Amino acid sequence: MYFVLKRKTIILVACAALVIGMAAVVMSGVSSEKTVMTGTDVNWGLSFNSPDGIPTGTASAEKLKEYNARYIGDTSQKKIYLTFDAGYENGFTEHILDVLKQHNVKAAFFLVGNFIQTSPELVKRMVNEGHTVGNHTMTHPDMSSIADKESFQKELSDLEKLYRETTGKEMLKIYRPPQGKFNEDNLKMAQEMGYATVFWSLAYVDWYNDAQPSKEQAFDKLLPRIHNGAVVLLHSTSQTNSEILDELLTKWEEMGYTLAPLTDLLSSG
Numbered sequence: 001m002y003f004v005l006k007r008k009t010i011i012l013v014a015c016a017a018l019v020i021g022m023a024a025v026v027m028s029g030v031s032s033e034k035t036v037m038t039g040t041d042v043n044w045g046l047s048f049n050s051p052d053g054i055p056t057g058t059a060s061a062e063k064l065k066e067y068n069a070r071y072i073g074d075t076s077q078k079k080i081y082l083t084f085d086a087g088y089e090n091g092f093t094e095h096i097l098d099v100l101k102q103h104n105v106k107a108a109f110f111l112v113g114n115f116i117q118t119s120p121e122l123v124k125r126m127v128n129e130g131h132t133v134g135n136h137t138m139t140h141p142d143m144s145s146i147a148d149k150e151s152f153q154k155e156l157s158d159l160e161k162l163y164r165e166t167t168g169k170e171m172l173k174i175y176r177p178p179q180g181k182f183n184e185d186n187l188k189m190a191q192e193m194g195y196a197t198v199f200w201s202l203a204y205v206d207w208y209n210d211a212q213p214s215k216e217q218a219f220d221k222l223l224p225r226i227h228n229g230a231v232v233l234l235h236s237t238s239q240t241n242s243e244i245l246d247e248l249l250t251k252w253e254e255m256g257y258t259l260a261p262l263t264d265l266l267s268s269g
Helices: 002-028 030-040 061-065 094-102 112-118 120-128 149-167 184-192 215-222 239-254 262-267
Strands: 079-087 108-111 132-135 196-198 229-234
Touching: 030 132, 079 262, 094 120, 094 239, 108 112, 112 120, 112 149, 120 132, 120 149, 132 149, 132 262, 149 184, 184 196, 196 262
Parallel strands: 079 108, 079 229, 108 132
Antiparallel strands: none
16 A cells, blocks of 8 residues: 555656646747757647647657657547556546447557556456557656666566566557656667657646646636647546546537547557
8 A cells, every 4th residue: 555655646746747847848939859859858848829729749740750759640630549647546447448438439548557556457458448558667757867778678668568467468569758758868769669659739737636627627628729630648547537538528529520549640650
């Protein structure tokens, strides 16, 4: 129990750092291409100032593709790619899976080691119901602070091994950096391991257990900012996400969007 609580605390603090980093990137106005190519540590962030409603990331889609990394799909198609980050189980994943099944939506779950260790049956259910399981590292560290290749690889390979032992299957090689923190070397190392790095083009502050957004606050972010090719990041630890998911998916569908599996995005080149 102590281990689980400690792990939750670490992950919650890490998630808090994410929103600070995202805000800093949006406010700084730093050139995205220059940021990636400097090799310095970066926080993934988004700006929604484009007149066409398509968000601009810390790095351009074209530059990310050089490292087999993505944050958005084809913006000419009304497709959404739904992803969840799951550092630990907070009691809501079963209901989330129920709603996804009801809507026949295949989502991607980026898992941390703690989730697989404590909730193996939920992981097996994800696999059995056709969802994609991705690598969110074994211990959820700041990967941009890891300079040596061996330590970087260990975070990913340890989770691969745990997933294999739990499900009997090989993990698809898709990776999301914890807190969205990365640098050029990270992207290269993940690529050399055969991984596609997946960021996101829509998210909101949904990870504070003691300060969950209201339904109205969630919809104020997730409805006006939805866009063609969106890679949506939600946290499965969020009670609000669990409560609104059925209505949210219905609203997106009524807006004409198709919820496509993340594997479609990865296979599109």
